Amino acid sequence: MPPQSSLDEFRHLVGEDPAFQRRIWTMQRIGWALMGGLVLAGAAGALGDGPFSRGESASPDGALRVSHDAVTRQDSATRWTITLPPGARQVTLTSDALPWLEVLNIEPAPDGQARRGQALTLHLQDSSVAVLTVQPQRPGIADVSVAAGGAAASFRTLVLP
Amino acid sequence: METVFKAIALYVALLILFRITGRRSLQQTTTFDLVLLLVIGEAAQPALIGNDNSLTTAVLAVATLLSIDVALSLLKRKAGRLERLLEGQPTIIVMRGTPLPDQLRRARIDAADVLQAARERQGILRMEDIGLAVLEANGSISIIPAERL
Numbered sequence: 001m002p003p004q005s006s007l008d009e010f011r012h013l014v015g016e017d018p019a020f021q022r023r024i025w026t027m028q029r030i031g032w033a034l035m036g037g038l039v040l041a042g043a044a045g046a047l048g049d050g051p052f053s054r055g056e057s058a059s060p061d062g063a064l065r066v067s068h069d070a071v072t073r074q075d076s077a078t079r080w081t082i083t084l085p086p087g088a089r090q091v092t093l094t095s096d097a098l099p100w101l102e103v104l105n106i107e108p109a110p111d112g113q114a115r116r117g118q119a120l121t122l123h124l125q126d127s128s129v130a131v132l133t134v135q136p137q138r139p140g141i142a143d144v145s146v147a148a149g150g151a152a153a154s155f156r157t158l159v160l161p
Numbered sequence: 162m163e164t165v166f167k168a169i170a171l172y173v174a175l176l177i178l179f180r181i182t183g184r185r186s187l188q189q190t191t192t193f194d195l196v197l198l199l200v201i202g203e204a205a206q207p208a209l210i211g212n213d214n215s216l217t218t219a220v221l222a223v224a225t226l227l228s229i230d231v232a233l234s235l236l237k238r239k240a241g242r243l244e245r246l247l248e249g250q251p252t253i254i255v256m257r258g259t260p261l262p263d264q265l266r267r268a269r270i271d272a273a274d275v276l277q278a279a280r281e282r283q284g285i286l287r288m289e290d291i292g293l294a295v296l297e298a299n300g301s302i303s304i305i306p307a308e309r310l
Contacts, residue, residue: 007256014251014295021252024245025267031181075211161170161208 048072048160059085059151066146066153073160074139077104080132084124088149091130092121097142105133164218167209168225175205180247183269248298255294258287258307268296278302 011018038047046052048071055070063085072078082091095101098118106113107130112123124130136142139161145154210218237244254264260272275294279285283304292310295303 007253007261010253010256010293014253014293016251016253016295017245020245021250022267024249028181028183031177035178035181161167 046071048076048078055155055157057146057153057155059153061151064088064146064148064151064153066155068144068155069157070155071158071160072136074136077133077135078157080134080144082130082132082146082148084128084130085149085151086128088128088151089124090121091124091146091148092119093132093144093146094119095142095144097136097140097144100137100140101142102135102137103132104135107131107133164210164213164221165225168222169229171205171209172226172229176247245298250298251303252296253293254296254302255288255291257293257310258289258291260288264296270296270302275302275304279304 041047041052044050044052045054048069053069053071055068056065057068058065065083067079067081067083069078084091096118098115098120103120106122108124108127110122110130111125114121122130136157136159139159142157142159143154144157145152209222233247237247252264252268254261254268254270255275260275265271265275272288275291276286276288278294278301279288279291282302283306285291285304285306290307291304292307293303293305295305297303
């Protein structure tokens with residue numbers, strides 16, 4: 001190894017601050033770990049579109065159930081699968097977020113639907129399951145209440161930018 | 162308005178990610194790195210302008226990115242510490258023919274990289290003929306021959 005005094009002199013000449021550089025390298029290593037964590041979280045679906053982002057919500061008696069994404073992304077389609085209580089043919093979704101949640105598709109196609117303010121009501125004839133494909137138009141938190149056949153459930157979806 | 166905020170967010174995210182990635186990736190730009198950069202650009206582009214293909218949005222996004230770049234460069238001139246944080250600083254990796262192992266390891270550079278730079282820049286073939294090798298802030302390796310120290 002070269003003498004430390006000589007090394008310090010050259011470091012001064014080239015403008016190297018070893019302590020600062022060590023801190024930068026440490027920060028880089030922490031950054032790599034965070035970046036790796038982000039990639040793993042994304043691969044596991046924790047940032048939307050994966051098993052870790054799926055959520056399940058139900059009414060207290062379990063008659064009304066909603067399967068949804070707990071985490072999704074802006075401009076990405078997300079599916080809400082609503083299982084209605086036996087005999088129920090009408091479901092109402094209420095949310096402050098409805099204005100920026102674009103409903104792209106409803107399966108099966110409802111016999112009728114009505115949108116009043118922050119509520120969307122669907123009339124279903126033959127099916128006890130409705131699958132809504134929804135596309136959030138902006139990031140935020142969507143709190144959605146679902147009511148059908150006297151049962152009610154609510155869920156929350158985090159919309160990432 | 163959204164375009165401006167998205168451009169700012171994307172600039173900051175890319176700045177942090179590339180700073181984390183470190184200098185080595187800049188120092189040895191291969192064809193694959195170039196392809197990777199193009200793919201990164203393609204991946205970032207939809208988040209920036211979405212489905213809006215208007216000329217106004219494109220100009221606004223580019224103007225925002227360049228404005229942040231100019232603002233940061235002005236800020237860096239005033240704050241040396243910020244400049245070192247964002248740009249990095251020179252690091253001595255070989256002195257008087259002796260590689261500094263800790264520096265090389267942390268900078269993810271090996272002796273072969275140093276010798277390659279020595280050959281390319283100074284026509285030096287042997288490590289002991291290197292007076293000083295410095296990994297510069299821009300990722301290049303400067304070589305000062307032993308006889309010039």
